[in-house]
Amino acid sequence: MKFVKTDLLTLLISLFILSGCKKPDAVGLAIDPSEVINGTLLDTVSIKTSTLKDDSVVTSNLIASREGGTYYIAPLAYYKDPVFGITEANVALSMGTPGSVAFTKPTGTVTVDSAVLVLRYAKGFYGDTTSTNYKLNVYQLAEQPLNQTYYNTKAWAYNSALIGTGSFHARPSDSVNVLQIVTGAKDTLKKLPPQIRIPVNTAFVKSSILSADSLKLIGTEAFKRYFKGLYLTFDKAQTTGGPGGNFYLLTDSCSLDVYYKNTSTAGVIDTVMASFPASGNFASQIKHDYTGTVIPDALINGAAGKSSGTVYIQGLAGLRTKISFPSLATNVKQIIGNAALNRAELIITPVAGTQLYPFLPVPRLTMYRYNVAKQRTYIPDASTSDVRTYSLSTISNYLTGFGGFYDSKKNEYHFVITSYIGDLISGKTIDYGTFLAAADYDNTTSIEYSTGSVYSAGRLVAGNDKTSAYKMKLNIIYTPALIK
Incomplete structure (x- = not known):
């Protein structure tokens, strides 16, 4: 009999709680279908949004998680977007001597057969791989990239003489077959990782490298001071046939490969390949041109603090x-x-028609806030030091739990921000500024808030119009307090 009374009491309490739901059909709503959250859904929270220019970011010696490891990468881009205008990223790349040691100059008669600038792809390409014919130009730098901080606004000085150029279609996932020189044996065809190969002027290589003073070749540091480095930029007039693309270079594996014959005074011909690696310092200059797009008006409204129905x-x-x-x-x-606040979930929906190839939504967003000093910092739900949220055993589960990844089936992004919303409701935290930005989808070790956008070349057009099907929503699920 005691158990029957207990069951009846439980049933009455459950009915009392559920009767308070403003939207009973929302009870049980959760991101993970395996989760069941009972309570009241409040989905009428007002949201104010505006589009702003991002801050300048450091682009020198960028380190990123790629393909299960940590590598140096550099963005290289020329991309024409009907909504976002033109994006351009140029790379300043310092070069070293083979093996970072003294390079022994060839003696006798030297004939350079070919020289190729090898640029390895890193993950993260965004753009057109089918219709665009890319043309990349190579120049010699007139200033040496130093071991210091450079921002994306840095304009690099380079010599006007074109020393290399090549046209290609983007193949970031396709390996290439290259004939490799084998000393004392037959040359062999070898399959190499995905890469761009740009021919470099052989006369320039012979005069500027193979015939240079020996003191300039005694090691990588001496060579850097003398040679300065290479400057890479797309030919805007001859990158045609499509919108272009945003590349990432795996600078650890880029090199200038020189193939030459050295004929001694005795008439002996020696065929050699010398590889001068990208070494030490590099940086990207990034420019955005929004002329003729909707972006300038959006930025004017954003600067004035006006909420916008569409954000970028x-x-x-x-x-x-x-x-x-x-x-x-x-x-x-x-x-x-x-x-009791059970869950607070932000849902962001791309506007239909703006997410079609090659203008796909950015694979991952990040969410961060300003502290009282207007410096970027984590929101509580993204902080590994907040005991309320950092309870999952692995960082990958933690990242998934916080959210920000694009769900192509639902055409949505989700963020679980329960702790942050609870702190704002209670007044424990003051909102000095909260932001959404592009993030590196391939980073499985952290949630970025400082330089995250430089690791992603994607874009997003999202809605926040109250009358729109693409309205940005904050769903709050809570259990009403029992009246005593």
């Missing part, structure tokens, strides 16, 4: 979205009262 997010230090929830500390707090 762009990687490579382009655009970010400022987001706020002005009714949390007033209306929402009055509705919820002392209720």
Whole structure:
């Protein structure tokens, strides 16, 4: 009999809780279907958004997680987007001697057969791999990249003489077959990782490298001071047939490979391949041109603090979205009262027609906030030091739990921000500025908030119009407090 009474009491309490639901059909809503969250759904929270230019970012000696390891990468781009205009990224690349040791100059008669600048792809290509014919130009730098911090706004000085050029279609996933020179044996055809191969002027290589003073070749540091490095930029007039693309170079594996014959005074011919690697310092200059697009008006409204029905997010230090929830500390707090907050979930929807190839939505977004000093920092749900949120055993599960990844089937992004919303409702935290930005989808070790956008070349057009099917939504699920 005691158990029957207990069951009846439990049933009555459950009915009392469920009767308070403003939207009973929302009970049980969760990101993970295996989760069941019972309570009241509040999905009428007002959201204010605006589009802003992103801050300048450091592009020198970028280190990124790629393909299960950590590598140096550099963005290289020329991309024409009907919504976001033109994005350009040029690379300044310092070069070293083979093996970083003294290079022994060839003696006798030297004939350079060919010289090729090898640029390895890193993961993260964004753009057109089918219709665009890319043409990349190579120049010699007039200034040496030093071991210091360079931002994307740095314009690099380079000599006007074109020393290398090549046309190609982007093949970031296709290996290539290259004839490799084998000393004392027959040359062999070898399959190499995906790469761009740009022919370099042989006369320039012979005069500037193979015939250089020996003191300039005694090691990598001496060679850097003398040679300065290479400057890479797409030929805007001859990159045609499509919108272009945003590449990432695996600078650890880039090199200038020189193939030459050395004929001694005795008439002996020696065929040699010398590889001068990208070494030490590099940086990218990134520029965005929004002329003739909707972006300038969006930025004017954003600077004026006006909320916009459509927001724009762009990687490579382009655009970010400022987001706020002005009714949390007033209306929402009055509705919820002392209720237990079960879940707060932000849902972002790309506008239909803006996410078709090659203009795909950025694979991952990040969410961060300003502290009182207007410096970027984690929101509580993205902080590994917050005991309320960092409870999962692995960082990969943690990243997935926080969210920000694009779900192509639902055409949505989700962020679980329960702790942050709870702190804003209670007044524990003041919103000095909260932002959404592009992030590195391949980083499985952290949630970026500082330079994350430079690791992603993607973009997003998202809705926040209250009357739109693409409305940005904040779903709050809570359990009403029982009346005593």
